[in-house]
Amino acid sequence: MDESSYQRISMTLEEMAEHDRVFGALAQRTREFIDASLHTVVDHAEIEEVTAMLAAMTSRLTKEADPGYLGVKIGPDGSGRNHGNAVVGLRNPFAPPLKVEKTKDGTAFAAFRLGAAYEGPPDLVHGGVSALILDQMLGEAAAAGGAPGMTGRLNLTYRRPTPLGELSAKAWIHEVDGHKTTVKGHILGPDGEPTVEAQGLFILPRWAREALAAAKAKKAGHAFE
Amino acid sequence: MDESSYQRISMTLEEMAEHDRVFGALAQRTREFIDASLHTVVDHAEIEEVTAMLAAMTSRLTKEADPGYLGVKIGPDGSGRNHGNAVVGLRNPFAPPLKVEKTKDGTAFAAFRLGAAYEGPPDLVHGGVSALILDQMLGEAAAAGGAPGMTGRLNLTYRRPTPLGELSAKAWIHEVDGHKTTVKGHILGPDGEPTVEAQGLFILPRWAREALAAAKAKKAGHAFE
Numbered sequence: 001m002d003e004s005s006y007q008r009i010s011m012t013l014e015e016m017a018e019h020d021r022v023f024g025a026l027a028q029r030t031r032e033f034i035d036a037s038l039h040t041v042v043d044h045a046e047i048e049e050v051t052a053m054l055a056a057m058t059s060r061l062t063k064e065a066d067p068g069y070l071g072v073k074i075g076p077d078g079s080g081r082n083h084g085n086a087v088v089g090l091r092n093p094f095a096p097p098l099k100v101e102k103t104k105d106g107t108a109f110a111a112f113r114l115g116a117a118y119e120g121p122p123d124l125v126h127g128g129v130s131a132l133i134l135d136q137m138l139g140e141a142a143a144a145g146g147a148p149g150m151t152g153r154l155n156l157t158y159r160r161p162t163p164l165g166e167l168s169a170k171a172w173i174h175e176v177d178g179h180k181t182t183v184k185g186h187i188l189g190p191d192g193e194p195t196v197e198a199q200g201l202f203i204l205p206r207w208a209r210e211a212l213a214a215a216k217a218k219k220a221g222h223a224f225e
Numbered sequence: 226m227d228e229s230s231y232q233r234i235s236m237t238l239e240e241m242a243e244h245d246r247v248f249g250a251l252a253q254r255t256r257e258f259i260d261a262s263l264h265t266v267v268d269h270a271e272i273e274e275v276t277a278m279l280a281a282m283t284s285r286l287t288k289e290a291d292p293g294y295l296g297v298k299i300g301p302d303g304s305g306r307n308h309g310n311a312v313v314g315l316r317n318p319f320a321p322p323l324k325v326e327k328t329k330d331g332t333a334f335a336a337f338r339l340g341a342a343y344e345g346p347p348d349l350v351h352g353g354v355s356a357l358i359l360d361q362m363l364g365e366a367a368a369a370g371g372a373p374g375m376t377g378r379l380n381l382t383y384r385r386p387t388p389l390g391e392l393s394a395k396a397w398i399h400e401v402d403g404h405k406t407t408v409k410g411h412i413l414g415p416d417g418e419p420t421v422e423a424q425g426l427f428i429l430p431r432w433a434r435e436a437l438a439a440a441k442a443k444k445a446g447h448a449f450e
Contacts, residue, residue, distance in 0.1 A: 006347070022269045022276075026262055029279045034318050036286035037251055038295060038309055044247045050282050051247075054254045057275050061261035069389060070263060071347030084263055084344040086351040093259050094319055094342045117319045119309040120361075122231070122296030126311040127364070127376035128357030135353030136345075151352035154381040161375070164294060 008074040009081065016075055023083070023091045030093035031117075038116035087136035098136065098169075106145020106173030108137050108185070113166050125162040127196075130187050133169055134198040138183040141171035142202040147181040149202030162187055162195040171198075179204040233299040234306065241300055248308070248316045255318035256342075263341035312361035323361065323394075331370020331398030333362050333410070338391050350387040352421075355412050358394055359423040363408040366396035367427040372406040374427030387412055387420040396423075404429040 011019065040047070070084030070091060083091040088098045094117075098110040112133075120126030135154055142149055171185030181202045186194040204212075236244060265272070295309030295316060308316040313323050323335040337358075345351030360379055367374055396410030406427045411419040429437075 018269070022272050026272055026276045026279075029276050029283065030259060030262060033279050033283045033286070034255060036283045036290065037248075037255060037318065038316060039290040039292065040286040041291050042286060042289045044243070046285060047247050047251055050285060051251045051254050053278065053282060054251075054258050057278060058254065058258045058261045060271060060275060061258070061265040061267060064267045065261065065264040066266050067264065069341050069344050069348050071344070084341055086343055086345060086354055089344075091263060092342055092344075093262065116294050116309055117317055118311055119294050119296070119314075119317075120311060121375060123294050126357065126360070127379065128360030129311055131356035131360055131379060131381075132351065132353030135351070135356055139352075150346060150386070151381075151383050153383065154352065154356060156356075156376075156379040156381075158376050158378065 006072050006074055006080075009076070011076060013076055020090060027089075027091050027093050027095075027097075031096075034093060034117050035115050085136075087133060088140075098133065100137065100140045102140060102144035104144065104146075106141050106147070106183075108141040108144055108171045109168070110137065111166070111168040114164055116164070119164060121161070123164060125164055125167070125187075127156075127158060130158070130162055130196040131156050131198075134171070134185055134187065134196065135200065137169045137171040138185050138198060138200040139202060141173055141183050141185065142181045142200075145173040145176070145181070147173065147176050147179075147202070147204070148208075149179070149181055149204040151200060152180070152203040153201040155199045157197045158195070159197060160189065160193070160195045162189060166190055174199070179209055231297050231299060231305075234301070236301060238301055245315060252314075252316050252318050252320075252322075256321075259318060259342050260340050310361070312358060313365075323358065325362065325365045327365060327369035329369065329371075331366050331372070331408075333366040333369055333396045334393065335362065336391070336393040339389050341389070344389060346386070348389060350389055350392070350412075352381075352383060355383070355387055355421040356381050356423075359396070359410055359412065359421065360425065362394045362396040363410050363423060363425040364427060366398055366408050366410065367406045367425075370398040370401070370406070372398065372401050372404075372427070372429070373433075374404070374406060374429040376425060377405070377428040378426040380424045382422045383420070384422060385414065385418070385420045387414060391415055399424070404434055 073081045083089050089095045096112045100108050100110045102108050118129045168188045174184045175182040183200050185198050187196045189195045298306040308314050314320045321337045325333050325335045327333050343354045393413045399409045400407040408425050410423050412421045414420045
């Protein structure tokens, strides 16, 4: 991964909206299918028919395919498009997806529902799924506060079991030290009390620091022209 | 969650094998469909047809459904069946699924492949997905060594980016202190070098400690009969 990973897509705003509507619906219907597959008790013959249909549909999708990953693209409006992201990705059926509300002082909030696909112990959210969500939330808060980065360290404390169902999560910047940002956050249970607490260290990669420094130097140079 | 969450299923070994074959295939085809949906570049009309078919298939599955979660059941052979588990669940399309090799002295190993659905930064495994996998691996090692428990604390150190593709993970018990077990582990990149390191504290819940103590007392009582 380097600067070239973040490519601008060649779509108009209208084309982008239509693309997102079509692929967003596919991912959403896939999420519903996954949930149904974990609750269904229809007979084996029915399951086998559905399985065969699914395989045929996969063949239709793979007829024209790009072997690369979705990554992060830049829209015509300058917006970041991380549609493959495992937590917030519009096109990723694994992602609930979280819709994260952010503020410029580095806070992030999301309300979401975790169903059968996120189970660990019986009826509870998998401890690792809580970690997955908090990693994303802490990273979102860091980026929102102007100090983006990749996870360097993540420390989780599990206070109480997290039940499957309606939940929320919060994160906020605790400290910024150059290219290192410390962020805190938690998952809140249906009663609004924290179930899992997190602290993370996010580090801006060197290539990104150099790109930012070059952009700043160029700007400073212009000031003297 | 309590002892009653772990129910014995009423199937013969043959019925269980057939059930697992049928539902395992459904989950596997679903994983392939998800992967295809993240790589496809077929046109919008094709995507919309597939989306409509998927919605119809969901309706077939939900005709007879159990609103409860899969949880952890006990098979007729005494084996644990956590088929809904987000990391190792046979029926969970979200799970790669990891096939974990364990030893009685508390080690766990798994080789696995993470595709497009596990992406975070471009071409890389989501930092939270690494946490998800390590949480499960550390818990498996604790349980394998006879000291099962729920995650109390999980500390992750990200040494290098983890590329999507073929990976492996290891975990081992570091220390057992009564009902608390400290476990260490890491994810290994394609070159066999650690990318993410983890240390976790796993705690056996009180209800499980009491159930185990009661079982031991009963056994001791029998010895005096």
